[in-house]
Amino acid sequence: MKPIEIAVVGLGYVGLPLAIQFARANVKVLGLDIDADKVDLINNGRSYIKHIAPGTIEEVVRQNTLCASTDFSRVSKVEAVIICVPTPLNKNREPDISFILETGRAIAPHLWRETLVVLESTTYPGTTDGDLRTVLEEGSGMKAGVDFHLAFSPEREDPANEQSKVKLIPKVVGGYTPACLERAMALYSKTIDKVVPVSSCRVAEATKLLENIFRSVNIALVNELKLVYGAMGIDIWEVIEAARTKPFGFMPFYPGPGLGGHCIPIDPFYLTWKAREYGQHTRFIELAGEINTRMPEHVVHRVADALNTQSKPIKGSRILILGLAYKPNVDDERESPSYALMKLLAERGAEVAYYDPYVPVIKPTREHPQFAGRKSVEWNRTIIKAFDVVLIATNHSSINYQELGDWAQCIVDTRNAMAAVQVANGKVWKA
Numbered sequence: 001m002k003p004i005e006i007a008v009v010g011l012g013y014v015g016l017p018l019a020i021q022f023a024r025a026n027v028k029v030l031g032l033d034i035d036a037d038k039v040d041l042i043n044n045g046r047s048y049i050k051h052i053a054p055g056t057i058e059e060v061v062r063q064n065t066l067c068a069s070t071d072f073s074r075v076s077k078v079e080a081v082i083i084c085v086p087t088p089l090n091k092n093r094e095p096d097i098s099f100i101l102e103t104g105r106a107i108a109p110h111l112w113r114e115t116l117v118v119l120e121s122t123t124y125p126g127t128t129d130g131d132l133r134t135v136l137e138e139g140s141g142m143k144a145g146v147d148f149h150l151a152f153s154p155e156r157e158d159p160a161n162e163q164s165k166v167k168l169i170p171k172v173v174g175g176y177t178p179a180c181l182e183r184a185m186a187l188y189s190k191t192i193d194k195v196v197p198v199s200s201c202r203v204a205e206a207t208k209l210l211e212n213i214f215r216s217v218n219i220a221l222v223n224e225l226k227l228v229y230g231a232m233g234i235d236i237w238e239v240i241e242a243a244r245t246k247p248f249g250f251m252p253f254y255p256g257p258g259l260g261g262h263c264i265p266i267d268p269f270y271l272t273w274k275a276r277e278y279g280q281h282t283r284f285i286e287l288a289g290e291i292n293t294r295m296p297e298h299v300v301h302r303v304a305d306a307l308n309t310q311s312k313p314i315k316g317s318r319i320l321i322l323g324l325a326y327k328p329n330v331d332d333e334r335e336s337p338s339y340a341l342m343k344l345l346a347e348r349g350a351e352v353a354y355y356d357p358y359v360p361v362i363k364p365t366r367e368h369p370q371f372a373g374r375k376s377v378e379w380n381r382t383i384i385k386a387f388d389v390v391l392i393a394t395n396h397s398s399i400n401y402q403e404l405g406d407w408a409q410c411i412v413d414t415r416n417a418m419a420a421v422q423v424a425n426g427k428v429w430k431a
Ligand SMILES: NC(=O)c1ccc[n+]([C@@H]2O[C@H](COP(=O)([O-])OP(=O)(O)OC[C@H]3O[C@@H](n4cnc5c(N)ncnc54)[C@H](O)[C@@H]3O)[C@@H](O)[C@H]2O)c1
Pocket: 009, 010, 011, 012, 013, 014, 015, 032, 033, 034, 035, 038, 084, 085, 086, 087, 099, 100, 102, 103, 120, 121, 122, 123, 155, 156, 157, 158, 159, 262, 263
């Protein structure tokens, strides 16, 4: 039997596709996770992420190129360990790198000379060659760059984008030493078409933050322009469509009900926190965060306006949030602005429900424990008609917007999802 070559730690939205990608390139992969349910599902060839077909996992498990385990001592058998664990913010909105450090402590005693450790979790510059290196060296008794190799390579995952294949997305890599970089480049080149070397782990960490801050700032810009143009009676969506015909120097970003997902609402604050240590201010990032987090309030005002024309208050009104996932066509509802909308409307006395074909039930979350266990309503005329307002928070493409236009009493649309649908005048409110 072929020896296991690499371990991927953290089999979530990033780690699982990466593990599959290596396995398909005939690199034998050991997937490690603390979640025994995920490990069992993988070993039985089953998927727990909507956009990863079960057949894909079954194929590599059957070929024996992917297996999963909760036993971290098995790292002693691999040549490289890639870490893809979560990097959230704590309750004070400061970086929480505890998952990275726990992983470091769990693998360190089992590392052998020449093993390569690569961190992929998004984080502030200095995590790999500072925090992670320290726990690895303490736990292994070896020196990074001398006895074992260390690198950082950010993940560029675009869930549900059919064109976005791990193999085709250029991979930035920074090493702790030139030899570390060389090892990491050789590893990724086995399965990724283009590997982009940079001079250090810190440059690679900073690259990922730039990419996500770029999105956050530009989304904030169009969110602000939505309000400004809205007050002038100009539709921001029409403006963006016109502007995007410019063949150079413009890139479209779209407004929405607020930021969601594991990256854009969180990662920029990894940098703001670290920048303080250097006496640096991050005003663009803070301002973008402020504008984006204020969007749900704006949407609630639009719901109030829409109800007002029917002589109804928010209190006691039945409001359906359409789409709980943070972006179209995924089942990922982490940090979704839909939760903020549900909370704000419920606080004002509305009866709030949701419909999302990809999130049949709300799992317990630290941020919104009050919604755990709630189930999506069914999609039919009687149910949709019974709501005073349907609030489109996420524009899944599987939803029949013509049916929605025919059935709903009133629609508040944060995604321009109703643009191409014929509806009675005054029924749709853009927000
Ligand atoms: N989701 C994305 O689109 C995306 C894109 C680029 C970068 N990232 C970054 O990648 C990292 C992982 O994100 P994700 O979306 O895959 O998270 P995720 O929550 O989907 O998956 C993380 C996995 O790690 C496991 N885990 C947690 N602690 C662990 C530990 N101590 N040891 C082993 N496994 C552990 C969890 O059980 C889970 O399966 C984060 O830093 C994130 O910012 C995410």
